[in-house]
Amino acid sequence: MGDELRQFKSEIFQGLANPTRIAIVELLRDGELSAGQLIEKLGIEQANASQHLAVLRAKQIVVKRKVGNQVYYSIRDHALIEILDILRRYFYSQLSTTVSLLREAAREEPKSRTGTQR
Numbered sequence: 387m388g389d390e391l392r393q394f395k396s397e398i399f400q401g402l403a404n405p406t407r408i409a410i411v412e413l414l415r416d417g418e419l420s421a422g423q424l425i426e427k428l429g430i431e432q433a434n435a436s437q438h439l440a441v442l443r444a445k446q447i448v449v450k451r452k453v454g455n456q457v458y459y460s461i462r463d464h465a466l467i468e469i470l471d472i473l474r475r476y477f478y479s480q481l482s483t484t485v486s487l488l489r490e491a492a493r494e495e496p497k498s499r500t501g502t503q504r
Contacts, residue, residue: 397445398445398447398466400445401441401442401444401445401447402447404438404441406428406430406434406438407438407441407442407447408470409428410424410428410435410438410439410442410448410459411442411447411448411461411466411467411470412470413427413428414448414459414460414461415461415464415467417460418451418458418459418460419458419459419460420456420457420458420459421435421436421439421456421457421458421459422456424439424459439459442459446462447461447462447466448460448461448462449461449462
């Protein structure tokens with residue numbers, strides 16, 4: 387079971403391995419949107435959106451529903467939103483650590499450089 391689970395996780399991360407696809411998932415956080423609404427909100431071409439949506443469908447991240455000539459997309463499982471929220475917190479944690487290190491490094495700058503021209 388371990389290898390199958392790792393493969394599944396890998397497939398999900400492959401599906402999310404593009405900022406536009408992550409943006410699509412984040413836009414779908416509050417409910418389904420039509421393909422046209424997604425294209426408008428993202429400011430991308432229809433062909434580009436179609437490619438990204440095809441990847442997200444293939445990885446079973448989003449599902450589509452067709453009504454007449456409109457196609458609506460939604461997140462297959464909102465647990466994915468929790469994962470993205472955790473990644474956001476992880477990002478801010480890493481950013482905070484980096485800022486702290488930069489501040490510390492600035493305080494420890496050798497005094498001999500403070501009087502020199504740059």
